[in-house]
Amino acid sequence: MSKRGYIPLDCYPCLFEQVSSLAKITGIGGEKGKELFEHAMRRLLDTRGKGIVVQHVVRSATDKAIALSGRGDGYDPYGDIKRQSNDAAMRFAGAFDKKLRESPDPLQYGVKIAAAGNIIDFGAKKHGSLDVEKELRTLDDREFGRFDFAAFADRLRAASSLLYICDNAGEIVFDKLFIEAMQRYNPAVEITCAVREAPVINDVVFADAHAVGLDEVAAVISSGSIYPGTLLDETSDEFRRLYERADLIVSKGQGNLETLLDEADERLFFILRIKCDQMARLSGVEKGALVLMQGGERG
Amino acid sequence: MSKRGYIPLDCYPCLFEQVSSLAKITGIGGEKGKELFEHAMRRLLDTRGKGIVVQHVVRSATDKAIALSGRGDGYDPYGDIKRQSNDAAMRFAGAFDKKLRESPDPLQYGVKIAAAGNIIDFGAKKHGSLDVEKELRTLDDREFGRFDFAAFADRLRAASSLLYICDNAGEIVFDKLFIEAMQRYNPAVEITCAVREAPVINDVVFADAHAVGLDEVAAVISSGSIYPGTLLDETSDEFRRLYERADLIVSKGQGNLETLLDEADERLFFILRIKCDQMARLSGVEKGALVLMQGGERG
Known part of the structure; x- marks a missing residue:
């Protein structure tokens, strides 16, 4: 704890x-x-x-x-919602992959897609009425409230190992495209994706990651976290070893930001959309904005 | 209780x-x-x-x-919000009064205005971002999910006394217009408006009713209720006497519906907008719809 x-x-x-x-x-x-x-x-x-x-x-x-x-320990309450989220995101994957590859700055566009994946929180209850197609159509107009891109690109260029801490189902389809963009940017980087150990909200576990083929582009491990976030003290030894050794760590979404921000680690880059006032205070960016934020300025 | x-x-x-x-x-x-x-x-x-x-x-x-x-017992947390709600509604009162007087069926239009007043819940937190002008512009397109108008008009035609149980600030500006329409429909009816005894949420107390001149068109009394609703057992003797003797009772808003529906009284007419699933179940009308509903079918 x-x-x-x-x-x-x-x-x-x-x-x-x-x-x-x-x-x-x-x-x-x-x-x-x-x-x-x-x-x-x-x-x-x-x-x-x-x-x-x-x-x-x-x-x-x-x-x-x-x-x-009464449905037994194997029951995943958000299982159906996660499948629907993945399926919905998959229908848009081809179009965004094309846009990404044709972009003048594919890495930058990749960050945008990854952040957008967090906007389109297909599983989040409050976003039940979200117009996914509209969100995606207007993606190019979205603005970052903070965009530490130069620092990110510098670190990625030099990185041998990258730990990518996933967040939601649906969103991982866009993470996959971003990961491929990073691999094209630095073919030498070894990327490992971490998912949750046990189902919680619409956060991805192994099965959800495999459903979208994330394991085809990167190694996928469990972080050992049973929480909708990453409490380092309560992750697996394997995860913590990877975490300690990684040159670069990408943390997706609000739950990971909440639990990792205090680590004050410059290797950490948080990618998310700011969804509430509390997060706006923590990040110093206004609610609704996209964020690519380097860690390490606090603590 | x-x-x-x-x-x-x-x-x-x-x-x-x-x-x-x-x-x-x-x-x-x-x-x-x-x-x-x-x-x-x-x-x-x-x-x-x-x-x-x-x-x-x-x-x-x-x-x-x-x-x-620490602000003392006289502090009304929603005081400012209620004043703003009344002021905003007052700016629209003239235009709606004109529409009402020119309507082919002013009583029916009066019910609509009264229900619309409950839509435009100026004080309700969730409606903070409500576009008041837009709501008012589209008022004529609003539909009732239930509209027991014939029964209401029949009872009003024959009524000597009417008890009108108010709900929110802002809304009472529209209640006032509706009350004047009822008085023109049946000049013999004696109307008494009941407000809350103590401030709670944005429900009107004496001061709020006086601020919009409700007392210029009808007697205004306190129901004795300190709740955002009307729990009959916990109202004043004066209110209960009026309640028992009234030929017709108009109950505005959700809080009054919740607390009075079980009275199963045919003299009761509930006017409100259905704002949540729980109310939709209680009223049998879908969320978002306007309602003019006679009591008495349950219990």
Whole structure:
């Protein structure tokens, strides 16, 4: 458990939205649904939101929801949503691959695609009504609120090893295109992708990564993380070895930013869309903007 | 306290959104903000959401927020928002009054305006980004999911006394126009408007009603309710006397519907916009639709 763990006030209502989504997706209603909410409330009351992070509560609520659903430990609540997200993203992959290859600066366009993949959070409940095609059509107009591209390109040019920490299903289709662009930019770089150890929200596990063929372009390992983020103390030895040795680390999405930003490591580059006020404060970039941000300025 | 009190699962995340809004509006952050959330969580844990309704939790959280803000008992957290809502609505009042008077069926158009007032919930946090002018421009295209107009007009024609239970600031500007239309339809009807006894969310109290001159067209009394709704057992004797004797009762908005629907009283007509799934289930009308619904079919 992170010593610096803390759940900010702004995350409280959002956590309950997450729990509500879990209840709906697992089909838990009535008394059992209340039990699920009460479980999350007790975690917040018992800890006062200290010594833990939101990722701990989401994991804990997910386990509780799986137990209450009576569908066995192998049940992945967001399994169907993740498959739909991957399928939807795959339908757009060809067009974006073409645009990327024809771009005057394919690496830069690759970063944009990777960040856009995080915009189009196919699985996120709040984005249920998202017009995916419109988001993709207007991708070229999107602006970065922070774009540490020169530092990123410099490091990539010199890198022998790159650790790519994945986030959501759907999004990984775009990660795959970005990874191929990075490989063309530096054919010598060895890229390893890390996915979650266990299903949580719409974060990718092995099966989701394999479904889009991510393993065809890079090695795919589990980070050992059972959380929707990367709490280094709670990752696998293999992951931490790769993490320590990597010349460059790409961290996708909000959960990974939340859990890795305090590492204050210049090898880290965070790619995401800023989705809430709390993240806007953490990143210093306004809500809604795309971000390519080098770590290391804090801590 | 209502014997039939029950907080449905769907209301849990929404309640925490409400608490979050309270914290922001009263400027309570950090540890005090957590105290506010913990207060609401404890009420839900202690009761398991039974024997109370959401209105009890909102009241209780509001009192806690006022106490934590240190601004004294007279502090109305939504005071500024309510003033802005009234002012905004007043800017449109003239145009709608003209449309109403020129309408081929002014009473029907009056119902529409009253329901629209509930759409344009100027104070509701989630509607912060609402384009008021656009909502008003498209008012004529709005459809009712249920429109018990014939029954309503029949009862109004024969009514000597009408009790009008108000909801939000801003909305009451439109209520006032509707009340004038009803008075022209039946000049003999005596109309009394009821507002809340104490500030809660953006529901109107005396001061808000007076600010838009509601007292110029009808008697205005307090219902004695300190809740964002009307729990009959917890209203004043004066209100209950008026309620019992009224030939016709108009109930505006969701909070009043939630708390009065179980009265199963044919004198009750609910006018509102259906704003959530829970209300859609209760009313049998889909989310987003306008409603003029006679009570009395349940219970």
